[in-house]
Amino acid sequence: MTRKEQKEERRRAILMTALRLFVERGYHDTKITDIAGAVPMSTGLLFHYFESKEDLLLELIRMGLKGPGAITYDPAVPPDEYLTAFLEKVFAFAKEQPWVFWMFVLMGQVEKAGMPEEARKLAASVDALTPTVRMIESGQKAGIFHKGDADTMARCFWYAVQGIMERMAVDEEMKIPDSSWIVAILK
Amino acid sequence: MTRKEQKEERRRAILMTALRLFVERGYHDTKITDIAGAVPMSTGLLFHYFESKEDLLLELIRMGLKGPGAITYDPAVPPDEYLTAFLEKVFAFAKEQPWVFWMFVLMGQVEKAGMPEEARKLAASVDALTPTVRMIESGQKAGIFHKGDADTMARCFWYAVQGIMERMAVDEEMKIPDSSWIVAILK
DNA sequence: GTGTTGGTTGAATATATATTCATTGAATTT
DNA sequence: AAATTCAATGAATATATATTCAACCAACAC
Numbered sequence A, B: 001m002t003r004k005e006q007k008e009e010r011r012r013a014i015l016m017t018a019l020r021l022f023v024e025r026g027y028h029d030t031k032i033t034d035i036a037g038a039v040p041m042s043t044g045l046l047f048h049y050f051e052s053k054e055d056l057l058l059e060l061i062r063m064g065l066k067g068p069g070a071i072t073y074d075p076a077v078p079p080d081e082y083l084t085a086f087l088e089k090v091f092a093f094a095k096e097q098p099w100v101f102w103m104f105v106l107m108g109q110v111e112k113a114g115m116p117e118e119a120r121k122l123a124a125s126v127d128a129l130t131p132t133v134r135m136i137e138s139g140q141k142a143g144i145f146h147k148g149d150a151d152t153m154a155r156c157f158w159y160a161v162q163g164i165m166e167r168m169a170v171d172e173e174m175k176i177p178d179s180s181w182i183v184a185i186l187k
Numbered sequence C: 001g002t003g004t005t006g007g008t009t010g011a012a013t014a015t016a017t018a019t020t021c022a023t024t025g026a027a028t029t030t
Numbered sequence D: 001a002a003a004t005t006c007a008a009t010g011a012a013t014a015t016a017t018a019t020t021c022a023a024c025c026a027a028c029a030c
Helices: A002-025 A032-038 A043-049 A053-066 A079-096 A098-110 A117-124 A129-141 A150-168 A179-186 B002-025 B032-038 B043-049 B053-066 B079-096 B098-110 B117-124 B129-141 B150-168 B179-186
Strands: none
Touching: A002 A032, A002 A043, A002 A053, A002 A098, A032 A043, A053 A098, A053 A117, A079 A098, A079 A129, A079 A150, A079 A179, A098 A117, A098 A150, A129 A150, A150 A179, A150 B150, A150 B179, A179 B150, A179 B179, B002 B032, B002 B043, B002 B053, B002 B098, B032 B043, B053 B098, B053 B117, B079 B098, B079 B129, B079 B150, B079 B179, B098 B117, B098 B150, B129 B150, B150 B179
8 A cells, every 4th residue: 555655645745835836936937847846756757647737726726625715604603703713714724734725825816817717617616705795794784894885895805815815825024914904894 | 200109109008908918817828919919919019119028017017116106104194094095096096097006906916926036126116015014003103003013914904905906907896995994904 | 586567757749938030011201 | 202211010930838758667466
């Protein structure tokens, strides 16, 4: 089994290295040779594990879809507490297991123009917006959140989160912010 | 003069087209042929106006450095009002003169890894962080802003703004948010 | 110990994209 | 109107990057 285990481990090593580089430099600026060099391994061998660069990206997104990044609407939980706790959790991962954090950033980046179409479609299946809109509407009724178009507020919130996390993944000087600061966008 | 004027006008057309495409698709996913095709003109001619793709980017950044995107610290103005008004102004441009808005987005994108080194250096000379930190500290003394590390708060604020604007430039469905929602990150 | 499988390499190839350049024709000058 | 300048073209070239492949070697099976 040693051999099979090694293969599996190397596969993981490639995925983690690619994830880190994709987040740090962006997908198009991460060359196959960069990934191979960082693992490290030969460029040829990388194609033994993954059919193509895009295949590697798709595999990462599939991982992301299973991960702890899902948002769900539970009417029983106060929406402000839910969102604060969610951010807290992701920020905590930023230090301990940065890959969870990187994954969150990648999932957002993939939605942007210029990424392979198939990757975008896949990632689009995580819809944080709809449950967030419900949460915001419920929060508005309860007087916790301010007035305003719930859809615009939800987009504003998540795009802000995305922007902050993208930079945190790169900007060494930035410390982890307080989750409540960000949720204040809605209050 | 007709000829010289025409040349100047075409130069501007190239710059505006490139700016829009860089923001919409990203620098590396905007091909020279895309820009030429959108202006429209032949690819060859584009090199008659600009030495290289990077030269085009640098020219845009030089434009951006002169534009209305500068942040300055004036102790006389309440910091929350200043920042709200600033965002209001940029959001207003988003509809009327989208290039001002695009420029704001581009200047943020250039700071990221993967962009040509010279472009990054140039763009780094606009430092919004330092004056914002001063504003935040002064706001904290006045009891307008909440407690917390001013540097982290400033980064958090600008990265959020950047994230929101990047998406606004692409996401047709998003309406213009209320500037005060975003300044609430600091309150 | 021999044969077989499968991991590994890096140079060679294919592809995508930036850049050049010989040529054309319209505008401007003499 | 002849000469000159310069915008304009797009096919040809150069360059960067993804992908393939023939050859090699280590592990494992018998």
